[in-house]
Amino acid sequence: MLIEFKDISFQYRDTDTCVFKDITCQISGPGFHSLFGPSGVGKTTLAKMLARSVNGFSGEIMVQQIDNILYSYNLERIPGWACVGEHLTEITRASGEENRRDELIKSFGLRGCLDSRFSRLSMGQQNRVNLARYLLQEFDLLIMDESLANVDEITKEKIILKIKAMFPGKCFLYISHNLAEVAKFCKQILVLRDSAKTPQMISIDGQNHMKGKPLDKKFLERSMLEIVHAS
Numbered sequence: 303m304l305i306e307f308k309d310i311s312f313q314y315r316d317t318d319t320c321v322f323k324d325i326t327c328q329i330s331g332p333g334f335h336s337l338f339g340p341s342g343v344g345k346t347t348l349a350k351m352l353a354r355s356v357n358g359f360s361g362e363i364m365v366q367q368i369d370n371i372l373y374s375y376n377l378e379r380i381p382g383w384a385c386v387g388e389h390l391t392e393i394t395r396a397s398g399e400e401n402r403r404d405e406l407i408k409s410f411g412l413r414g415c416l417d418s419r420f421s422r423l424s425m426g427q428q429n430r431v432n433l434a435r436y437l438l439q440e441f442d443l444l445i446m447d448e449s450l451a452n453v454d455e456i457t458k459e460k461i462i463l464k465i466k467a468m469f470p471g472k473c474f475l476y477i478s479h480n481l482a483e484v485a486k487f488c489k490q491i492l493v494l495r496d497s498a499k500t501p502q503m504i505s506i507d508g509q510n511h512m513k514g515k516p517l518d519k520k521f522l523e524r525s526m527l528e529i530v531h532a533s
């Protein structure tokens with residue numbers, strides 16, 4: 303599995319600032335990779351380019367062994383008229399993944415939400431339901447653009463570790479503003495900087511924490527420090 307951004311430059315139409323200037327970087331292999339950087343620097347834009355919903359850039363995005371790319375984001379809302387259980391059953395009808403659905407419902411703490419309408423759930427509950435909907439579909443790469451926003455730290459950790467255990471062969475691009483979280487759970491952190499800085503993207507190794515593995519606190523602290531210095 304390989305994703306390669308080569309000399310990417312981009313400016314939105316009718317704006318006078320460029321978002322990207324000659325970005326080159328690689329993501330290889332399955333697991334959690336992060337896009338990290340200050341608000342407005344272009345994380346969502348780059349993720350959407352990868353998902354082919356933002357075009358018109360110069361340079362190349364090459365992917366190998368990745369056919370299905372899904373893009374999930376934290377403000378995505380599904381129709382509120384059906385209850386959550388029905389939505390998840392409906393999506394499972396296409397994939398035939400009843401066991402996966404039940405496992406996600408249990409580990410994402412969604413049992414109590416199944417009879418509620420989506421619109422009546424809290425934001426953190428809505429985000430968990432929405433993420434489960436994506437994990438029930440076919441994908442090689444899932445972009446998680448702040449998909450776990452509004453979820454408390456303890457539940458978030460359980461969910462990330464569960465996703466890693468359930469989908470060891472899949473690639474995830476995890477976008478978050480939480481420094482400790484990306485350093486702890488991701489194997490690679492792509493720090494995106496202002497387009498006036500050179501290089502605009504810096505790659506840093508993360509801890510890639512897994513369930514049952516001890517945390518290397520020294521390594522984690524070093525990663526966090528490197529990310530702060532790169533930002």
Ligand SMILES: Nc1ncnc2c1ncn2[C@@H]1O[C@H](COP(=O)(O)OP(=O)(O)OP(=O)(O)O)[C@@H](O)[C@H]1O
Nearest residue numbers: 314315317321339340341342343344345346347348
């Ligand atoms: N459709 C658009 N048209 C014009 N400019 C846009 C458009 N979408 C985003 N931008 C601008 O492009 C820049 C990058 O936006 P983007 O949403 O990719 O940043 P981000 O790093 O994901 O931000 P955040 O962390 O706040 O979500 C911002 O300056 C934003 O104002």
